[in-house]
Amino acid sequence: MKRVGSTFKVIGAFNPLGDFFPARVYPIFKVQSSHVKPDRVYMQICDAQGVVQDFQEVADIKEKVIPIEPSAAKFIGVDQQAIYGFSFSKQSVVFVKGLTEYCELIRRFATEERRRHITARPLCGVEISRLIGDEVLESVYSSLAVKDLAKYGHDVARGWLKNAPLSDRARTRGERSLRRIENSIATCDENEDTIISVAISGHTYAQGYFVDLLNDGRAVVDMGKKKIAGWPMWNNERIPLAHLDINRIEQLLFPSSPLQQKKFSYIIERSTEVFPPRSAWDY
């Protein structure tokens, strides 16, 4: 029998990865009724559209529930939009109602406010990129993941690329990164191959080691003391990367042929003036 008519209150979150963050977390509910024992906890059962069909009692997890502030509690019932959660730590759990809102929240985390946390866990980045359907971002994270995995063994990185759920673009990009590591063209750390120039504003440029590609097409470069974001430069023009084909972006940012490397060096030589950023987004 469905629990229609009852109201359920979110009392905390459960992380199936244990103490491993950032992570997708699941809301844990208590029913708002005096007829039900207060120690009973539930999870939501949803259909493919994200609408709650029922609530199911859960055992053995009470000690593992991450509590949330009572003021942050949300209330739902059967036939309403499900609640989704994401967490960066035990102290930082966010819940939203509905799948659309959840994807927007994740996109914001991945591209803006919490990007640094996700970049530190590239496999999380890969999954998030796939959830929001961003293959450019997925490619960047898969490359970073390969570099991390290759530290434990090239076989681990190769196996992940072979058997993980990835888009063709991300897999190709990851394979290229692995080839570079295997051929010792690049090490697991960044090297001169990834030095690029970026435009910070109309007449301000910076040059540094490529770190990351943002969703809006800007690239983050490491200048030593700080990391800044700007538009990658090609033939002294800004490249709106978001509008380019992924292969073209990779050609520009990760030149592998000698001819491309030569062109790249030329650009780097031309962009000799490095000014302190004025309106740069501080990475």
Next chain:
Amino acid sequence: MTRKAAGRFKSFIDNQNSKLKQLPLTHTTNAYSFSEMCEDDSITPQKCKYFKEDLIYLFYGRPAYRTEKAEFTDLEFNWPIVFIFDPEKIDGIKSVYPFDTGAFYLNLYRRFFSKTSEVEDFRLPGTLDYAAKVAGAFYSDEKEYLYGKSKKNIDISAFQFEAQGVQKLSQEPALTVRLSEDSLTRDERSSSIEIQVQKPIDVKSSTLDIIMPQRYLELPEVTTALHRWELSEDNVHYYETMPYQEQGGWLPQIYTIVKEIYIKRGFL
């Protein structure tokens, strides 16, 4: 006095002619147990509160796991890791049962079997031949066993109560997580053939494939163990942890991976 039901199911199976191809054996575990395996390089038998001895629970072919509680539990909540073992490398098989004995002890099969039925009425000798014979008796082929919902018609005499119950179980879909209030926690484990093993299982030499959430690769002890077991390049398969509507969403993804592995290895 010997119960009439004792040995009746075994006799029924002994009289069956059809037998399915030998499928791999699976063991599903959570992160906690997996971390112990990474350390010990083996799976060790654990004390079973029902059988009062140290056992490892495997399932024939299906990526199922044993029911420990009537409610949805911690294990179901955690991202599972599935080991697929080479059936020829598993020693010390004690018994074979046509279903998840944990669910039987929790009385979750009350719709299928008599109240007076005992788990021992269903016990079969510890050879994988019996597992293949049970699957062959109730399912048309290996794929039907993997997904459940058997359409095979067999003549079962009126007094073969145990076989009648197992047949009814076999007609349920394997992937169902939740059917109704009455069958709240009965899922793919229900009609999965259980294999009880008494000896430790060496992971490196016995494992064909592993299916795990890819996020666990961020744990150095996991990555190092996969590298040490020499499985990481071809035999570890990954699933995502983000895109599900609910906690049980990984189940279809794991079944898809298992099916691909079995096809690749010639089991299906």
